[in-house]
Amino acid sequence: MTARRSLKSSAILCLFESSLMSSSTASPQALSSASVVATNSVTQRFGNNVALDQVNVDIATGVTGLVGANGAGKTTLMNAVMGLRKPTSGTLKVLGHDPFRSGPELRAMLGFAPERNVLPDEMRAVDFVRHMAEVRGLPKVEARNRASDMLWLVGLGEERFRTLGTMSTGQRQRAKLAQAIASDPSLVLLDEPTDGLDPVQRSEMLNLIRQIAQEFSMDVLLSSHLLEEVEKVCDNVVVLDGGKLVASGAIADLIGDDEGLALELVDFGELAPSVDAVVDALQAAGFTLDRRNGHIGVFGASYDVLCDHVRDAVADAGARISRMSSRRRSLEHLFELSES
Numbered sequence: 001m002t003a004r005r006s007l008k009s010s011a012i013l014c015l016f017e018s019s020l021m022s023s024s025t026a027s028p029q030a031l032s033s034a035s036v037v038a039t040n041s042v043t044q045r046f047g048n049n050v051a052l053d054q055v056n057v058d059i060a061t062g063v064t065g066l067v068g069a070n071g072a073g074k075t076t077l078m079n080a081v082m083g084l085r086k087p088t089s090g091t092l093k094v095l096g097h098d099p100f101r102s103g104p105e106l107r108a109m110l111g112f113a114p115e116r117n118v119l120p121d122e123m124r125a126v127d128f129v130r131h132m133a134e135v136r137g138l139p140k141v142e143a144r145n146r147a148s149d150m151l152w153l154v155g156l157g158e159e160r161f162r163t164l165g166t167m168s169t170g171q172r173q174r175a176k177l178a179q180a181i182a183s184d185p186s187l188v189l190l191d192e193p194t195d196g197l198d199p200v201q202r203s204e205m206l207n208l209i210r211q212i213a214q215e216f217s218m219d220v221l222l223s224s225h226l227l228e229e230v231e232k233v234c235d236n237v238v239v240l241d242g243g244k245l246v247a248s249g250a251i252a253d254l255i256g257d258d259e260g261l262a263l264e265l266v267d268f269g270e271l272a273p274s275v276d277a278v279v280d281a282l283q284a285a286g287f288t289l290d291r292r293n294g295h296i297g298v299f300g301a302s303y304d305v306l307c308d309h310v311r312d313a314v315a316d317a318g319a320r321i322s323r324m325s326s327r328r329r330s331l332e333h334l335f336e337l338s339e340s
Helices: 002-020 074-081 103-107 125-135 140-153 169-181 199-216 227-233 251-255 269-284 303-317 331-339
Strands: 035-046 049-060 063-067 089-094 110-113 187-191 219-224 236-241 244-250 259-265 288-292 295-299 321-328
Touching: 035 074, 035 219, 049 074, 049 236, 049 244, 063 074, 063 199, 063 227, 074 089, 074 187, 074 219, 110 169, 125 140, 125 169, 140 169, 169 187, 169 199, 199 219, 199 227, 219 227, 236 251, 244 251, 259 269, 259 303, 269 288, 269 295, 269 303, 295 303, 303 321
Parallel strands: 063 219, 063 236, 110 187, 187 219
Antiparallel strands: 035 049, 035 089, 236 244, 259 295, 259 321, 288 295
């Protein structure tokens, strides 16, 4: 039984090492531009299935969210970034390198935490993080010190001598994060880092990712299917849907910093037609509206100006306001507009 467990742990470590292996003598080169990742018409096909379809994206420094539903192409793009799967067509540069011509040099600059919980259950957390740091080229003494430091940083300092198999889902996610940053990489790739976490744990993980990016000046590319968590922690976003690029850029530029207005009108009985009249009047005035499930979002001017126009439109239509408050655009709104 012990021999079988050891073989299982060795196999799991090999899975990690296959995606992270780099030459211990590789010397990271300075990034030649502000782009962390730049793709040019990247397409990835698996038989008749198109996982990525002519993706052109330029990812800037900072924390970037790779967003999309399951099957959108997020993991496929991450695999291409790490040089693990060459696209069917198109080219990409990562930290100034071609992942398929300078694989060892590039992977010496990367940290990676996979979505799947492929951790060796019988291995202590500190030994696992130390081992992965050594795989990336750190000397043994430095790797041991960094492993301890990073486990303390992610909140596992007192648990560092526990085996991974005895840890909760949240603790295992933190252990994956610790090994991803232990070698002080330039770019950290995190595939669904909040998967399996409850709301409190998810918030703690996002805050931790933001702290690492700011305090250690690491660029981060994280994938998620939850728009709200990306909006909370990321500077930039890349939105994929069915392998196609929906939107990309700085979040502030995509959703804007203008404050809109959220409006709910009484929409039953004889007042129902007045709601459409209000909507028509506001659209005729040139405002952008987001109408769904009885809620109306109004954008396109300052909050005070919007209030004045809404007041006049409601009065002219004989409508009745149920609720009105300020509202800011969200990634969800952007995604819905792109789909439509």
